[in-house]
Structures are given as C-alpha cells and as structure tokens.
Amino acid sequence: MRLRSTGRTLATLAFAACGAANVLAQAVPPSPPENPTTPAKALLGKALFWDEQLSATKTMACGTCHRFEQGGADPRLGIHPGFDGVFGTADDVVGSPGVVASDAAGVYQPAAPFPFAPQVSKRRAQGVIDAAFAPALFWDGRADATFEDPITGAVAATGFAALESQAAEPPVNAGEMAHFGSTWSDVAARIAAAKPLALALDVPPALSSFVAGRDYPALFRDVFGSSDVTPQRIVFAIAAYERTLVSSDTPFDRYLAGEDGALTEPESEGLAVFDGAGKCFLCHSGPLLTNHGFFNIGVRPAFEDPGRFLVTGVPSDLGRFKSPTMRNVALRAPYFHDGSAATLADVVEFYDRGGDFHDGQSELIEPLGLTVAQKAALVQFLATATLDPKIALRTPPFDRPTLYTESDRVPNVVAPGTAGSNGLVPRLVALEPPFVGNPSYALALADGLRGGPAFLFVTGGGPAPALQSATFALIALGPLSGAGANGFASFTTAIPRDPTLVGSTLRMRGIVVDPAAQAGLAITPTVEFRFFDTP
Ligand code: HEC
Ligand code: HEC
Known part of the structure; x- marks a missing residue:
C-alpha cells in the first residue's frame, strides 16, 4: 500500500477540532471488521x-x-x-x-x-x-x-x-x-x-x-x-x-479542544514555530502529529537502510521512513530509525541545518535558520505539551x-573471573528464568580457549567457597568448540520440579583448562541463581 501526505496542516485540523471536547480521548482507533475489540x-x-x-x-x-x-x-x-x-x-x-x-x-x-x-x-x-x-x-x-x-x-x-x-x-x-x-x-x-x-x-x-x-x-x-x-x-x-x-488529556489535546491557557507561554511559542518557521506540521500534522507518510529526511545515506524501498521497490522510496507521531515523543529518546539523535534538542538542530544526507532527500527539508529562542521553544513544545499524564501515573490503560527481566530473579554475577591466554575473561551466559520445573534451561560458557577442557563448578549459595570446599559439584563440559581462538560449550538442562529448591541459591562458575593462563586456568565470573516457583 502506498501512502501519501494528506497535505492538511495542523492548523486546519486544529481549527476543525475546535469545540470538540477532547480529541483523542474520544477517538476510537479503527479495527478490522473481523476483529472487534471487546x-x-x-x-x-x-x-x-x-x-x-x-x-x-x-x-x-x-x-x-x-x-x-x-x-x-x-x-x-x-x-x-x-x-x-x-x-x-x-x-x-x-x-x-x-x-x-x-x-x-x-x-x-x-x-x-x-x-x-x-x-x-x-x-x-x-x-x-x-x-x-x-x-x-x-x-x-x-x-x-x-x-x-x-x-x-x-x-x-x-x-x-x-x-x-x-x-x-x-x-x-x-x-x-x-x-x-x-x-x-x-x-x-x-x-x-x-x-x-x-x-x-x-x-x-x-x-x-x-x-x-x-x-x-x-x-x-x-x-x-x-x-x-x-x-x-x-x-x-x-x-x-x-x-x-x-x-x-495532553495539554495539546486541551489546546485543540479550545481550552484557554492549556499550553504554557513557552509551549505556545513552540507550537507557533512547529506550525510556522519550523515547517514541522508538513509531516507531523493533526491531533496525532503525523500524516503517516514516508519521507527521506536525510538521517543516514539510503544504502545503509533503504527503508520504504524494501517494501515497495520504488526507487523514489529509497531512504524513506514513516513519519512518527509527536505524541509523548519526549519519553522516546533516542530518536530516528537509527536512534542517532540523543535528545529533542539534537533533533531540532538536525532539522535546523537541513538534515545530514541530501541524496534523495525530501524537498520539504531545507535549512531553517531558526533563532536560539525559536529552537528552545520548539523543544519546549515537544518536551511537555504532548505528554499524557496517565503514563507517568501508570494508570489505565x-x-x-x-x-x-525487571525483577531480582535474574541470575546475577557475584564475583569476578580471571582471563585466559586469549586475553578474555570467559563468561557464563545465564539469562533464562530459574524457576523450578523449567523443562529447558539454556546455559553457555563462552570466550574460553578453544579446545580447552572445561568444567562447571557448582556450589550452594553464600560467599563463594574455595575450590576445595566440601559441598560442590564439578560437571565436565568437554573440550570447548568453536572457530578461532574463542571456544564455547552450550547446552540445555532441566530444573527439577522440586519444591525444596524454592528460595535456595546456587552459585556457578565455568573453569577452562588453559595452560598459558595464570595458574593454568581461566575462570568465568561467578553467577548466583535463586530458584523460584511460578504461581
Ligand atoms: C518531510 C517530512 C518531515 C518534516 C518537515 C519534519 N519531519 Fe520529523 N520526522 C519525519 C520522518 C520521516 C521521521 C523519521 C525519520 C527517520 O527516522 O529516518 C521524523 C522523525 C522525527 C522525530 C523523531 C521521533 C522518533 O520517535 O524517533 C522528531 C522528534 C521529529 N521528527 C520532529 C520534527 C520537528 C520538530 C520538525 C520541524 C522542525 C519535523 N520533525 C519536521 C518527517 C518530517
Ligand atoms: C526485541 C525487541 C522487540 C520485541 C520483543 C517486540 N518488538 Fe515491537 N518493535 C521492535 C522494533 C525494533 C521495532 C521497529 C522495527 C522496524 O521498524 O523495522 C518494533 C516495532 C513495533 C511496532 C510498530 C510501531 C509503529 O509505529 O510502526 C509495533 C506496533 C510493535 N513493535 C508491537 C510489538 C508487539 C505486539 C510485540 C509482541 C508480539 C513486539 N512488538 C515485540 C522491537 C521489539
């Protein structure tokens, strides 16, 4: 499907929306006839x-x-x-x-x-x-x-x-x-x-x-x-x-609904630049602050990521990307399809200089010559006027x-490792949830000396015990495989569905026999697992 700019400006839509209570609060997105929302x-x-x-x-x-x-x-x-x-x-x-x-x-x-x-x-x-x-x-x-x-x-x-x-x-x-x-x-x-x-x-x-x-x-x-x-x-x-x-419920929605004083003075000035000298409305128009069109604004050369061209095969679509909504944009840094602009101020500077790569660039993008005050106002509008307060409050929706992965149940490193003769500290890759009854838990030992015999050294929780500790298991992984100097071993294992494991911890490190390393061994950082139960 080809999409074109609607050509309608923000100003037109804002005018049309005047008097309607809250534009998006009332807007129900379209859904396919086959999939009504309940x-x-x-x-x-x-x-x-x-x-x-x-x-x-x-x-x-x-x-x-x-x-x-x-x-x-x-x-x-x-x-x-x-x-x-x-x-x-x-x-x-x-x-x-x-x-x-x-x-x-x-x-x-x-x-x-x-x-x-x-x-x-x-x-x-x-x-x-x-x-x-x-x-x-x-x-x-x-x-x-x-x-x-x-x-x-x-x-x-x-x-x-x-x-x-x-x-x-x-x-x-x-x-x-x-x-x-x-x-x-x-x-x-x-x-x-x-x-x-x-x-x-x-x-x-x-x-x-x-x-x-x-x-x-x-x-x-x-x-x-x-x-x-x-x-x-x-x-x-x-x-x-x-x-x-x-x-x-953003200040911008209240402004569109005709509410006096919905925008602060700096936000109003920023909107005036957005809608005027900045020409932003040409692509970021209407209550959604986007016309849903595809444009090459010159963030990177098109050969790196051809964008819309990959879908249509039309040469003029080279380097075109979807014009994003400006709603809640302040929360989304870094910006652009490649994340190359760290802040909104960086984005505004980008537009002010007319973009960075001009081959195939949209003719709507050209140097703007904004004043320092205009740029600051534009940033202010984008930073605060389009934010829905429900997001920060975490209220529905x-x-x-x-x-x-946001919880403290992710296995964590509790002690550092030591490097091998390849100059790397080998590491244990342990990311999956250690819940009891997990039928397939993936583990890998990476960055060890290829061909080196390797072991997993496993102990109960608590401070990392010395190698000669009485309660440990040594699991042979065999010689590390792989190309080049860096070897690995990887496998999956089952975590028993054993209720007595719940809450207990286990510490694991990988040991690679590496004669040229200090003490003849390279050792991974120690990873601690805490077993948990699922409801
Ligand atoms: C010719 C259409 C066009 C114009 C004019 C335009 N933009 Fe954009 N804007 C886009 C497109 C397309 C992207 C995505 C480009 C990419 O990532 O390569 C974008 C991305 C952005 C982003 C990043 C959003 C995100 O989620 O990453 C911001 C912020 C932005 N524009 C603000 C502005 C401002 C401010 C102006 C006016 C100074 C403006 N735009 C003018 C089309 C346009
Ligand atoms: C590993 C991270 C990752 C996961 C997991 C992921 N996404 Fe995304 N999502 C992305 C990236 C990266 C893009 C942009 C990719 C592109 O444009 O080529 C994207 C784009 C999107 C978009 C498009 C938004 C727009 O404005 O065009 C939607 C919607 C979305 N994801 C929803 C989902 C849903 C639903 C799921 C789960 C089924 C999901 N994502 C899983 C990273 C992820």
Missing part, C-alpha cells in the same frame, strides 16, 4: 503482550521492548554495528536487545555479530502508544492493513489490520523472541501449555481478576467461544489490546505487570 479480548491481549512465555527463551515479552515509561519504546539501548558491520562507526544503530541466538532445541549458538549475547535489532524500537491509528506499521510500513493468517496465508482481516500484521512478526523472529526455525505452531502450543503471566509480578488488579488462576485455553474460550489457542487468535487479542493504548 474488554475481555483486550485483557487477554494484555496478558499475552506482557507474558515473557511468548518468547522461546521465556525472557522476552512484547513489553520488554515496548515500555510505557519510554513512550512505548525501549529503555534498554543495544548497539547494532549497522551496515558496515563494524562497532563504533557512524552507521551504528541504537536498537533493541532480543534473544541470544539459539538452535531449534534452544541451545545457544555463536552468531555474528552478537556471539552468545542478545541480538540487537537493526532499527530503533518505536512506540506502541497510539500505533493503532497508523494505516501501516514499522519504520518502513511493511505491516500493512491486510492481515494474513501466519499458518494458512489466507486473508484473516480485510482492513485496518496493521496491528495484526505487525504482531505476527516478533514471536517467530529468531533475533527478537524465537529459536531458529520456530514456527507459529510452536508459539501457539507453548502459549496453550503456559500458565498466564507465570513469570510476571505486580499484575494489575483488573488483569489479575480476569486471569483468575485460569489457563490460556480457558481464557481463549471466554474470549473466542472455544478453547483453541491459534496463532490468529493470539495476534487478534494482542492487536485488540494495543487499540486500547490511546493517549489523551498504561498500567502493567513487572517483567521477570
């Missing part, structure tokens, strides 16, 4: 969106990369080396860390450029707040209004289904949430067998009374009339939830559970 469906979607069990590793929920306090984007900043594949150069991208690469059985595998580390996305995560109003989603708009069932390929939603199209991607993406080769059938089977939100804490009351100890098939029966947990239903529920993530 309160129960939105609650099921909320459970799925915040459930880390949607990922194959049980470490990534949709909400891991999309947090309200970050305007629906990702507070965790990972670095992708960008087009040139080299870290530390100008084309690096601030992206979202996803899963560690693993094979179909869940065993971690070395994968460049992120060996045994969370893989980082090639673009900055966008906000999910108000995404429901966009006719197409992702920076390149590849999630379009027609949704095809991920199993059958049949059209399952005929219009307004960009959210459904989008939600079909991450759960089977081996960089974000999946193992290599994971299918949507695997995802649906995993959800059907999972206890809803088993890894979450602080589940909001309305969500917890909806779940009420039931399993997912029971929740699906409640919402869809039968207990089948299908990919399409998972996607439909998540999209229905996202249609509730609408921001409202912006209430949410705490994730496993």
